[in-house]
Amino acid sequence: MVIREMEPKDDKKIEAIIKRSLEKYHLDHDGTAYTDPQLARLSSYYHARPMDKYWVMELDGEVIGGVGIGVYNEKESICELQKLYLAFEAQGRGLSRELMKTALNYASIHFKQCYLETRHELETANRLYEKYGFQLLNKPLEGSEHTAMDRWYIKNL
Numbered sequence: 001m002v003i004r005e006m007e008p009k010d011d012k013k014i015e016a017i018i019k020r021s022l023e024k025y026h027l028d029h030d031g032t033a034y035t036d037p038q039l040a041r042l043s044s045y046y047h048a049r050p051m052d053k054y055w056v057m058e059l060d061g062e063v064i065g066g067v068g069i070g071v072y073n074e075k076e077s078i079c080e081l082q083k084l085y086l087a088f089e090a091q092g093r094g095l096s097r098e099l100m101k102t103a104l105n106y107a108s109i110h111f112k113q114c115y116l117e118t119r120h121e122l123e124t125a126n127r128l129y130e131k132y133g134f135q136l137l138n139k140p141l142e143g144s145e146h147t148a149m150d151r152w153y154i155k156n157l
Helices: 008-024 039-047 095-110 123-131
Strands: 002-005 055-060 062-073 076-084 113-118 136-138 151-155
Touching: 002 076, 002 095, 008 039, 008 055, 008 062, 008 076, 039 055, 039 062, 055 076, 055 095, 062 095, 076 095, 113 123, 123 151
Parallel strands: 076 113
Antiparallel strands: 002 055, 055 062, 062 076, 113 151, 136 151
């Protein structure tokens, strides 16, 4: 297993993994990452933003997932855990924990808090977030763009 920063050659694969995952839960609509304008070109989007990072995970030379950290509120030193997805065939093997560690290690160096938005249907993901110390919020932080989300978490770093 290799975790590395995303490159342009990874764009189509990560887009497909994200879209398939959202389709499985009927979240392939406005207000989710499915319609993010940068989804087809995540590598250039993240590379253009100095504090943002997106990592992909490879297994046997194949990209099987990824995770990002993006600035959410620079003034308050809050980042956002973004687009943590694994291909279906890679799920259930603890690999998302490795992506989470990579993202949170980076975040803890540069930010005071990490925020994320998700859905209640994504039970496995929600358990992972809680295991890593994310606390459930009653409402989204100001500036939220994913209006279809119904779970919001924050973690002190």
